[in-house]
Amino acid sequence: MSPSPSLSRIPFGAGGDDREVHDDTSSSRSDLGAGGGTAMRLVVPLQGVVQGRGGLVLGSVIPCALFYFFQLYLRRKKPSSSPPTSPSPSSGDLPSLSVIPRTTSRSFFSPRSGSLPAPVSSHTAAANKSDACRLSAGHRRFVDDPYHPTSNPDGVIQLGLGNNQLSLDLVRDWLERNVNASLLKGRNEDMGLGGRETYLQYDGLMDLKIAVADFMGQVLQGSVSFSPSQMVLTAGAASAIETLCFCLADPGHAILVPSPYDSEARAHIYWLDPLNINIRDDIKNVITNVFKGLAKERRTNFKKLKVTKLIPMYHGKEIGKNIHLIFDELLVGSVHEENNTCMNIAKILDAEDFDKSRVHMIYRLSEDISLPHIHVGVIYSLNDSILASAAKFTRFSSISVLSQRVLVTMLSDKRFISEFLHLSRARLINMHRLFARGFKGLNIDCVNGDGGFRCWVDLSKFLRSYSEKGELEMWEKLLDSAKVNTTPGSSCRCIEPGWFRLCFAALSENDIDVVMGRIRRAIDEGHKI
Amino acid sequence: MSPSPSLSRIPFGAGGDDREVHDDTSSSRSDLGAGGGTAMRLVVPLQGVVQGRGGLVLGSVIPCALFYFFQLYLRRKKPSSSPPTSPSPSSGDLPSLSVIPRTTSRSFFSPRSGSLPAPVSSHTAAANKSDACRLSAGHRRFVDDPYHPTSNPDGVIQLGLGNNQLSLDLVRDWLERNVNASLLKGRNEDMGLGGRETYLQYDGLMDLKIAVADFMGQVLQGSVSFSPSQMVLTAGAASAIETLCFCLADPGHAILVPSPYDSEARAHIYWLDPLNINIRDDIKNVITNVFKGLAKERRTNFKKLKVTKLIPMYHGKEIGKNIHLIFDELLVGSVHEENNTCMNIAKILDAEDFDKSRVHMIYRLSEDISLPHIHVGVIYSLNDSILASAAKFTRFSSISVLSQRVLVTMLSDKRFISEFLHLSRARLINMHRLFARGFKGLNIDCVNGDGGFRCWVDLSKFLRSYSEKGELEMWEKLLDSAKVNTTPGSSCRCIEPGWFRLCFAALSENDIDVVMGRIRRAIDEGHKI
Structure with missing residues (x-):
């Protein structure tokens, strides 16, 4: 192991596909070795095609390595409209499955699990397979x-x-003092609850966008300023990631994610079937190799890249014109050490010679203000086309006007913030x-x-x-x-x-x-x- | 025209595909005639394949009738992973396009629309084509x-x-009196804002589900009781519809929607590429013919049906085992006349001999309590498999805990309700x-x-x-x-x-x-x- 100085001590690398993490990672890991290096560490044992949510069709019905070759066969045949119905789990083959109790938040309230008389979609089959979390x-x-x-x-x-x-106590105190005022003394007679302002505007109130842009600038200590008009607000960061990827990627495209990453973020992009890359590797090499690998697998349509903030910024200039960068600045306001990597987005936005229409950012506002369950995510992009379509798709994930009103008031309270x-x-x-x-x-x-x-x-x-x-x-x-x-x-x-x-x-x-x-x-x- | 008694005076029927409503509906209408009847009125001039959101790949990039045959050609070739990049609109051919200003909520704030240097997904292209709303x-x-x-x-x-x-005044008054209490005097020290209760439970607090189940029973005047454990809560009814359809349908499946329907509902299912059926027709005939029609088009995989509450209940027993029924009880609490059709869900749920795992319901709670912008939708289903997967997908559309707390208190205030x-x-x-x-x-x-x-x-x-x-x-x-x-x-x-x-x-x-x-x-x- 030869750790790079800035990233030393963080356990890097790409494990096996998450879905089979209990089953066959030992085999995928043995392909890799445990150390890092500068060579590419792309691990794509089970990646399916990226089809937006439809990626589940192929990508998620396969619970273990036994189906690896089956999927290869299927992929050769092209994504079919009728995926194999989910095979019954053969727990005998999976020694560590018994370790993980197969419970979900859902079954907590609804423990029945009878046979299924009516057919369900492959998404449902896949989602219900992935319980062993x-x-x-x-x-x-x-x-x-x-x-x-x-x-x-x-x-x-x-x-x-x-x-x-x-x-939490700070937020709680503020809410105690201000929640009534933020909701009831809005500038509209109707509190914005039934008003024209919010209607058909699923991507967030302009007031909130302005407040969020201010706040983001404040969080980044003035190193970059954000424009409210380049912003789409969604009900949570998970939705922001998913919406943005949906706007960027088509079936056949790939989304690359450096590992290790937040296991929650994993769940967010889980449905998108991301490719896994080792962040210690040289990103240019990775991309070259990914292109080669995808071309081999007839995935010639690759043009998307999702990278998080740990990718050194200068790489952005080197990678191909067809590649989008998504900066996942989830918790930039909560960084408590000198960690300049968080400023990548600022550097990219400041760079004169970079094609900014390929740079996008996700921000998890609600985490940074200790209100995670208020579910507010931000898509920030300089690509108007992406913004416009993302705004439309927020119809499926819009923020409660109550939350919006409270946030407008809270973020505008400069002294409190x-x-x-x-x-x-x-x-x-x-x-x-x-x-x-x-x-x-x-x-x-x-x-x-x-x-x-x-x-x-x-x-x-x-x-x-x-x-x-x-x-x-x-x-x-x-x-x-x-x-x-x-x-x-x-x-x-x-x-x-x-x-x-x-x-x-x-x-x-x-x-x-x-x-x-x-x-x-x-x-x-x-x-x- | 021979209107059926219960449905008389409502303008029935299926228009052309909505995407070309300004362009070529006159031609699709001329195929149909204007009257109703008992024969099938299935109009599928431009329907694409249903691919969840992926349906857009084929279904929405085509802005006008010029591309009709192009799409037919494409469909014969099977859904391709690389759809045609969006053609430039040929406004000269489209006389009525000029009628509709091509504005969106997005461009309101971000009027720039330069050329696109980086490629975007077909979803983005499609969404940005559909501005003429x-x-x-x-x-x-x-x-x-x-x-x-x-x-x-x-x-x-x-x-x-x-x-x-x-x-609105009633709701406003209630909020003024109770919003602080509902948020701050919850049973949890931390107001449920950061607490364990809400974490990883994206499909709604159990407290809220209990309150919603009670409310729904009250709205239906006790004719049916709802179980909180059969419920998934989403950030709005649009998301409820989309999530449910995603859990039910795979690429190649069809979703049938009786017309006329809410133009907003249309937008909700727009991305799912619904088939349009005439609600005056005999549903059994329609389905038979749809099966025939789909078989002809090699869409043999058809197994989904979305029907709204206007479909007479008894049809539920007659249609095939592979067909799901979605009751779209959006506004059942706001019905102001004797309209027994709204009770369909109750009748279905009471019927002994009906396969209840194929019955699902969407309810737009927030509309019924005059808080539309609080965005709370309900999926109610007796199919545990569908419920479990829908609960997982609410990760992309979860309700703000602020809204949930307020709603729990409001719905539990029996006297107010x-x-x-x-x-x-x-x-x-x-x-x-x-x-x-x-x-x-x-x-x-x-x-x-x-x-x-x-x-x-x-x-x-x-x-x-x-x-x-x-x-x-x-x-x-x-x-x-x-x-x-x-x-x-x-x-x-x-x-x-x-x-x-x-x-x-x-x-x-x-x-x-x-x-x-x-x-x-x-x-x-x-x-x-």
Whole structure:
């Protein structure tokens, strides 16, 4: 391993396709080796065609590697309009499937699962196949038995999410003082609830766009200014990503995503069947090779690239004219260290000689203001054609006018926002320091992730086997005996086993000692085995 | 014409494909004749393949009839992954295109439209082609110059929307009293804003589902009870329709929609490329013929049917096992006359011998409680598989937790809801009576539409030519000289020219005389021509 200086210690690489992460990643990983390098690390064992949501048709009905060759055969035959009906899961072949309880948020309320008398679409079959999600399983355990320092000290501690609760009190206080005013003292008699202003304008109120553009500029500390008219607002960042990709990509196009990435982001683009690239690789090489690889597979139509902010900016100029760049600036306002990579979008936007109609940005506003469940995402683009169509598609994902009114008032409250950003960053920095210090005490490496809420810890030396199987065993042990839910690196397509992603922003300071104590005990137990 | 008793006076039938409604509908109409009958009236001049959103690939890039044969050719060749790039509009061939200003909500803020240096997807090309929407054009005129009885008595009166503003005051008052409490005095310390309850649960809070199920039962006056666990909540009814269709349909499947239907609903399913059927026809015949027709076109995979509530319930038992029924009960709580067709879902759900896993319902909650812009739609289904996958897809369309909290409190306020439903219905009935009386004074037929906010008027005797062209001229005249924006029947795929749909629930009582005066003058002017 020869880590590059700026990206050192972050576990890079592309794991197997996520859908078969419990099944056959050992084989896809063995193709790769575990180290990074400068050669391309493109792993496309099961990628299907990108068909917008339709990508599921081929891409998601196949639960394990057994169907790899079947899919190859199908793809040769061209995307057919009648995909194979979902095969029954052959759990005997999949040793680690039993590790993951097959639960979903849905089945929580509706546990019945009888036979299906009526045919459903392949999307439904695919979605219902993908239940074995660690994210859900661990979260379920937490919901059923949540840790509380006094009332439930033996409960599950949730470090597997990605939300910042450190500054909820600020938001709560503001809402308490202002929510009535923001809704009821709007400039319209009817509070904008039934008015002409909001009608047929699914992509967000102009007032909100102006406020968001201001806020984004403030978050980036004035290094770039954003225009409200280049903005489309959607009900959440997941929708922003999906809408933008839908506007950019056609069936047969590819979307490349550097790994490791947010396992939630993964779920967002899951339906789009992204290709996985190793962010340590030279992006120009990657693209050349992707073109070659796709041409081999008769996917000559490749023209899309989704990259996140970790791709060095200068690459943007080098890559082909047909390639779009999507900057996934989800949490730029919550970055708590000197991390200039977040400024890529600013640099790109400032560059004179770059074709700006190929640059797009996603911003998860609601996360940065500690209101994740208000679900507001931003598509920012300098391509008017993309903007215009994205605005139309927001018909399927428009933001509640209540949220919009509240946000307009909140973001326009400059004093509050400035104070909030200041305090929120200070709290994140503090928690991150305490968290890192705790792991240092355990002699465990803890490195900063790309978001401000999380870090990565390297537990590889405690694995029984240096493999994804070993990693999943560790994940299970942490959940079962230590009662700490984490995100195993494999679910973020990290190729080095043993990395776990932890969110420290949903804890309080006092919880850190509890977490460290539990992890220490779990590791000690492990040593006894 | 031999109108059936229960459906008399509603202008039935299938117009041409909406995308070419300005261009070649006269030709598609001439194929049909104007009358109803019992024979099949399936009009599929330009329907593409249904590919979820991917249907746009073929279905929407074709702006006018010139491309009809081109598409036929393409379809024979099978849906290709590289659709033709959008041709430049040849406006010379399209006489009525100039009638419709090509504006969109988007271009309102971002008027630039340079050449596109980077390739975009076919969805984008299609969406940007479909700008010539009467809905937008008329609404723009209204937004720019809105009527007000005192401050702008010569402004545009908007009768083209579908929102009920008659009871906004009730909702406003309630919010003023309760919004703080509903948000801040929730049972959770953190207002549910950052809490575990909402995380990963994109399909709506259980509290809200319980409240919605109660409300729906109340709206249907106890004739049927709904289970919260059979419910998925989405950010708006458009998304509910789209999500449900995505879960039900695969590429190659068809979605049948009886016409005339809500031009907004049309936009919702526009991307799904619905087939159009005449609701006056015998549904069993229609389906038989559709199967035949599709078999001819090698669309043998047909298994989906979307029908709205106007399809008599008993047909449900007769149609094939492979067909799903979607009941589009958008405004059931706002129906102001004895209209038993709305109870279809209740009858179906009560029927012992009907396969309930093929019955689904869409409900536009936010419209029924006068909060359209809060964007809450409901998918109700007895098919657990569909529900489970729909719940997952709500990741792309989840409701703001602010809206959810407010709605939980509002819907649980039984006294308010009961009073609201009573008053709202009384006001709708009153406005409808006054409106109908006004048209009676003009000697114009005015019949009730299927929603509670609108009616249909027959202006065919005033058309210069009994054709869609004549209808559009009339629409333009009403907008230009009378300054009244309406919805021409053709945009709802009504086959009889001269019908216009008017929404009376955004007016006040005093405005009715103004509307009638303006329409009378426009008609009188027309007689002089």
